[in-house]
Amino acid sequence: MSSLPVARVRLATRAFDPADALNTFTRAHPEAGGVVSFLGQVRVGEGVEALELRHYEPLTLPAMEDLAARVHARWALDGLLVIHRTGVMEPGDPIVLVAAAARHRRDAFAAADFAMDHLKSESWFWKREKVAGTWRWIEPRAQDYEDIARWQAQTPA
Amino acid sequence: MAINLVFLGKLEDVAGCSARAIPLSDTLSDTLDGVIDGLEPTLAEALRAPRVKLAVNGVLVQDRDVPVLRDGDEIAFLPPVSGG
Numbered sequence: 179m180s181s182l183p184v185a186r187v188r189l190a191t192r193a194f195d196p197a198d199a200l201n202t203f204t205r206a207h208p209e210a211g212g213v214v215s216f217l218g219q220v221r222v223g224e225g226v227e228a229l230e231l232r233h234y235e236p237l238t239l240p241a242m243e244d245l246a247a248r249v250h251a252r253w254a255l256d257g258l259l260v261i262h263r264t265g266v267m268e269p270g271d272p273i274v275l276v277a278a279a280a281r282h283r284r285d286a287f288a289a290a291d292f293a294m295d296h297l298k299s300e301s302w303f304w305k306r307e308k309v310a311g312t313w314r315w316i317e318p319r320a321q322d323y324e325d326i327a328r329w330q331a332q333t334p335a
Numbered sequence: 336m337a338i339n340l341v342f343l344g345k346l347e348d349v350a351g352c353s354a355r356a357i358p359l360s361d362t363l364s365d366t367l368d369g370v371i372d373g374l375e376p377t378l379a380e381a382l383r384a385p386r387v388k389l390a391v392n393g394v395l396v397q398d399r400d401v402p403v404l405r406d407g408d409e410i411a412f413l414p415p416v417s418g419g
Binding site: 218235273294299301302305308316318322 | 341343344347348390391392394395410413414415416417418419
């Protein structure tokens with residue numbers, strides 16, 4: 179029996195380099211046949227000058243770690259990487275990076291997809307954006323709840 | 336004797352601050368409902384919205400049955416999240 183792989187989960191308070199993080203993660207998992215990653219970034223346009231993510235210290239990181247453990251339990255992964263920003267970001271800045279390394283690509287795709295859906299609508303973050311100098315809180319979208327409901331309808335693999 | 340209320344997300348705008356210390360009386364009869372009743376009506380209503388969750392001292396509670404408030408307790412009000 180090999181020991182369970184440990185997820186790397188990080189709440190980043192400053193800008194991070196997703197390429198560097200992905201490179202490190204990939205090199206740590208040479209046994210994985212595939213690595214699937216998702217990068218979320220602050221989109222340029224629509225007049226958005228800045229984006230801020232707030233978190234609640236006692237809940238946010240522990241819940242991210244719980245989520246990573248659930249992902250590990252559900253799919254056969256060699257490794258999982260989750261980095262989520264908090265604080266003020268500018269257009270083009272990375273917000274979230276999820277990467278799943280697995281022997282087989284379908285597990286990696288599904289695990290990254292599941293992790294992102296749950297980070298979007300079940301993790302303890304609150305988002306606001308600044309447009310024309312005014313900050314406005316972003317309400318969760320109906321689509322986010324529909325995305326997460328897809329997983330609840332399925333029995334765990 | 337005081338407790339600390341923490342307002343996340345848009346609740347911060349309603350409260351006008353991200354946290355507020357509320358003095359407790361010494362009667363041991365303080366309830367969260369009583370504390371909320373003592374706030375501005377608009378804030379009280381926002382905190383009681385059905386989708387606002389509660390954490391007591393960093394632990395999520397499933398309903399509003401908050402135990403007896405104690406000196407130094409931190410009650411966080413958590414509106415619907417939006418991450419990613």
